[in-house]
Amino acid sequence: MKPLPDLTDLPGALLASIGQRVDRIDTPSLVVDLDAMERNIQRMADFARKHGVRWRPHAKMHKSAEIALLLQRAGATGAxxxxxAEAETLAAGGVNDIFISNEVVAAPKLLRVARMAAQLAARGGRLAIAVDSAEGIERLAEAMALAGSTHGIDVFVEIDVGQGRCGVPPGAPAVALALAVAHHARLRFAGLQAYHGRAQHFVSATERREAIAAAVRAAEHTRALxxxxxxxxxxxxxxGTGTLVHEAAxxxxxxxxxxxxxxxxxDYARNEREPAQPAFExxxxxxxxxxxxxxxxxxxxAGHKSHAIDSGLxxxxxxxxxxALRYANGGDEHGVLYADGPKARLPALGRMLWLVPGHCDPTVNLHDFLIGVRGGLxxxxxxRIIRVDARGALT
Amino acid sequence: MKPLPDLTDLPGALLASIGQRVDRIDTPSLVVDLDAMERNIQRMADFARKHGVRWRPHAKMHKSAEIALLLQRAGATGAxxxxxAEAETLAAGGVNDIFISNEVVAAPKLLRVARMAAQLAARGGRLAIAVDSAEGIERLAEAMALAGSTHGIDVFVEIDVGQGRCGVPPGAPAVALALAVAHHARLRFAGLQAYHGRAQHFVSATERREAIAAAVRAAEHTRALxxxxxxxxxxxxxxGTGTLVHEAAxxxxxxxxxxxxxxxxxDYARNEREPAQPAFExxxxxxxxxxxxxxxxxxxxAGHKSHAIDSGLxxxxxxxxxxALRYANGGDEHGVLYADGPKARLPALGRMLWLVPGHCDPTVNLHDFLIGVRGGLxxxxxxRIIRVDARGALT
Incomplete structure (x- = not known):
């Protein structure tokens, strides 16, 4: 038996400590390759600049104020x-420009929205929100009145461009809602929310291109009306990441x-590559x-309490x-590994391995911390150890 | 438009407050029907007493020290x-009798185990752990020695009774490990861990019965050796809950x-019922x-950040x-509802609904709190509001 390593630098339930070598990080834990992340940010910033579009990365993925601010420093418009509750968490962490790209209809939540809009406006920022119903607009306006807001709030009308989830149909229904928004003094009509979530995960590049072409036509037509x-x-x-080439162009x-x-x-790694897409790693x-x-x-x-499996293992x-090793589902806390490759051998007891999660967003939401590593895995x-501030921020 | 309700009793991001009516609980949130839960506890206590077996409910499901102690007061042996990290959390919450029914091989973790064993023993409790390899036993013994433990630790040898995950094969390999455990002064051989996790979810009652009959034979044979x-x-x-009728008998x-x-x-609701099984609700x-x-x-x-979908929607x-309404996957934060029943209508905007999660364990792990309701939904x-103490306790 090899002797135990020095354990004194691993207090209690800490996953990792600053300056620690990668091989000493506790398991299972969520590790970010900071060099790769920063290259991805640079690629995105370059891509957006080249196409003359703004970028407002979705913080539902990383759920961290620190990362939202990092992205803003790299050129992002906001989050x-x-x-x-995610917006509140980011606002508390210093993010000033936030768009809730979703419908909110509960009166208590809308009052929170109204107060947050005032708070962000008072410090030079802004809050925006999506709507897809006349009743939702009335409820929002009423909450803004109740909060005595003087600054107002930016409101996007969501249109369903193929996702089949929230949003009104493109065309006349969206025009009616835009006019309804504009009718209220405290609501500013800010434009159209037109997200095709399903298309992000179409493996075929052709299908993604066709889906977004239809979305673009629907948005353009609605805008004109x-x-x-x-x-x-x-x-x-x-x-989103799967289709941004098309929306950008x-x-x-x-x-x-x-x-x-x-x-x-x-899941994104399985997508057929678009030549124009930045080489995100x-x-x-x-x-x-x-x-x-x-x-x-x-x-x-590491089982599915360590990584989400909604988009595959x-x-x-x-x-x-x-x-190569194949990961099979072993339940909440285990993964079962099979040696499928021609020269594959089963790993030894105690061996450390690195998994690529099937879906990043809900995987991050399982963890309280992201362990940021410099110099490769x-x-x-x-x-640095990045707190997943809005983990579990569901309301 | 109806006026907004009084909002002053819902500060910030609180999901609920004590004494609040059910219809005011924020969404999405995880709600426990305390009356139903207590009836389930009574059914389990009665069942265990009738069969003369101990019960040690798995806290990987509820992850709460408060609930572990509630179960102990109802007759459970421990957790x-x-x-x-789950064991540490329960120990910190006052649970004294804990079994880590899983393999641990990392030296830093084993030192935590050794220290916790001493701590629990010092307050009249005990810690137990599972092993399935000679190297694992050596590592555990070394950590116990390093911690200078005088109380020792209970050690179960895990045998694979059909799960195909951890555990040595029944028979001679388990005998060798049991003897290896007994060889170490600080390790007490405590018996066999023989869990057939997959069988819990066989829909067919016959398949469950046959799987556990084989597990019982394997455990009995190994015990005799x-x-x-x-x-x-x-x-x-x-x-587990799906097969306990057979192990108990x-x-x-x-x-x-x-x-x-x-x-x-x-998922459990889809299982074909065993007549002898308590009518858990x-x-x-x-x-x-x-x-x-x-x-x-x-x-x-509510999407799959609110409930786990590994065992279905x-x-x-x-x-x-x-x-009836059918729930379809709408991604991380949305569920899409279809009206399939003959007289079904789509619910109105703002309507509150109640979902039964596909799998309870990883669903609880997504939430920081369980909202305990008395008097029905x-x-x-x-x-009361029960903290999910060990949420995210992965290491």
């Missing part, structure tokens, strides 16, 4: 969120909401350890193809 | 956990680890609100069959 009704449309916003979308580009995941990994080995398989300590990273050190 | 080798086998432990298993019985879920719900309605569907604010509860009030 998107899906939930009021609203303008014809006498109302300017300041912005069409939407897009459309001349219709003025803002990209892509968030996953920052970390990427196994994997920056998010689950570090895991082999805790059991049998003749037929090995078992690691994780892949085992950083192994040469001939030594083989020899790097922990540079 | 099972899967992770060292260890006894023949001169080592007493104090306990065979395992079982086996005469071989002395302890049941079932945890899901407390809350239940949509659904006690865990996600409260959600309709935030968007179109001609074809409605959208609620949630069902919509508390609706008469002719008005229609007219009840919030009686």
């Amino acid at each position: 998107c969120v899906q939930k009021v 609203i303008v014809a009704a006498g109302l300017p449309v300041p912005l069409v916003t939407g897009s 459309s001349g219709v979308y003025g803002e990209l909401q892509a968030g996953s580009f920052l970390f990427m995941d196994a 994997q920056a998010l990994f689950v570090k895991t350890q082999v805790i059991s080995v049998s003749d037929s398989h090995a078992v690691c300590d 994780p892949t085992v990273a950083l192994l040469p193809p001939e030594r 083989a020899m790097g050190v922990v540079e | 099972c956990v899967q992770k060292v 260890i006894v023949a080798a001169g080592l007493p086998v104090p306990l065979v432990t395992g079982s 086996s005469g071989v298993y002395g302890e049941l680890q079932a945890g899901s019985f407390l809350f239940m879920d949509a 659904q006690a865990l719900f996600v409260k959600t609100q309709v935030i968007s309605v179109s001609d074809s569907h409605a959208v609620c604010d 949630p069902t919509v509860a508390l609706l008469p069959p002719e008005r 229609a007219m009840g009030v919030v009686e």
Whole structure:
């Protein structure tokens, strides 16, 4: 038996400490390759600049004020969120320009929205929100009145451009809502929310292109109708990491909401590549350890409480193809590893492995911390520990 | 428009407050019907007493020290956990008898285990852990020596009784490990861990019965071999909510680890019922609100960040069959509702609905709080707010 390593630098339940070597990070834990992440940010900033569009990365992915501010310093306009509680968390963390790209209809939540809008405006920022119903607009206006807001709030009308979820149909229904928004003194009509979420995950590049071409036509047509009704449309916003090439080139979308580009995941890795897409690289990994080995398989300590499996199981990273390991679902706390490659061998007991999660957003939401590593996953050190501030911010 | 309700009793991001009516709980949130939960506890206590077996509910499901202590007061022997960090959290919350029913091989974690064993022993409790390799036993013994433990730790040898995950094969390999455990002064051989996790979710009652019959034979045979080798086998432990009828009646298993019985879920509801199984009822719900309605569907604010979907999508509860709604996956933060029943209508904007999660364990792990309601989901009030202490305790 090899002697135990010095344990004194690992107090209690801490996952990692600043300056610690990568091989000492506890498992399972969520590790960000900071070098890869920063290259992804640079690629996105360059891409947006080249196309003359703004970018407002979706913070529902990273859920961290620190990362939202990092993205703003790199040129991002602000942050998107899906939930009021996410917006509150980012606002508390110093983010001043936030768009809740989702419908909110509960009166108590809308009062929180109204108060936050006033707070952000008072410090020179802004809050925006999406609507897709006349009743939602009335409820929002009433909350803004109740809060005594003098600054108002930016309101985007959401149109369904193929997602089949929220949003009114493009065309006349959206015009009616835009006019309804403009009718209220405290609501500013800010444009159209036009996000095709499903298209992000179409594996076929052709299908993605066709889906977004239809979305662009729908948004453009709706915009023209609203303008014809006498109302300017300041912005069409939407897009994601899988399709941003098309929205950016459309001349219709003025803002990209892509968030996953920052970390990427196994699901996006399966997408057929668009030549024009920036070469985003994997920056998010689950570090895991082999805790059991049998003749037929090995078992690691990362199950679906460590990574979300809604978009498929994780892949085992950083192994040469001939030594590939296949990850099979072992339940909440285990992954079962099979040696499928021609020269593959089962990993030894205690071996550390790196998983690429199937879907980055809900994976980050399982963890309280992102362990930021500088210098690569083989020899790097922990540079910072980033709190997932809005983890579990569901309301 | 109806006026907004009084909002002053809902500060900030609080989900609920004690004494509040059910209809005021924020969404999405995880709500426990305390009356149903307590009936489930009584059913389990009665069942265990009738069969003369101990029960040690798996806290990987509820992750709450408060609930672990509640179960102990009702007769449970202690708590099972899967992770060292879960054990630490329960120990900090006052739970004294904890079994880590899983393999731990990282030296820093084993030192935490050794220290915790000493701490629990010092206050009259005990810590137990599972092993399935000679190296794992050596590592554990070394950590116990390093910690200078005088009390020792209970060690269960895990055998694979059909799960295909951790554990050595039944028979000779388990005998060798039992003897290896007994060789170390600070390790006490405590028996066999023999859990068939997959069998819990076999829909067919016949398949579950046959799987556990084989598990019982394997455990009984292995126990006899260890006894023949001169080592007493104090306990065979395992079982879950889907199969506990069979382990309880086996005469071989002395302890049941079932945890899901407390809350239940949509996956267990699909299982063909065993006549002898206690009539556990659904006690865990996600409260959600309709935030968007179109001609074809409605959208609620609970997606797979609110409930785990590894064992299928949630069902919509508390609706008469002719008005059933079907929940379809709408991504991280949305559920899409279709009116499939013959008289079904889409719910109105703002309507509150109750979902039964597909799988209780990883659903609880998404939430920081369980909102405990007394008096039913229609007219009840919030009686207590239970912290999910070990949420995200992965290491």
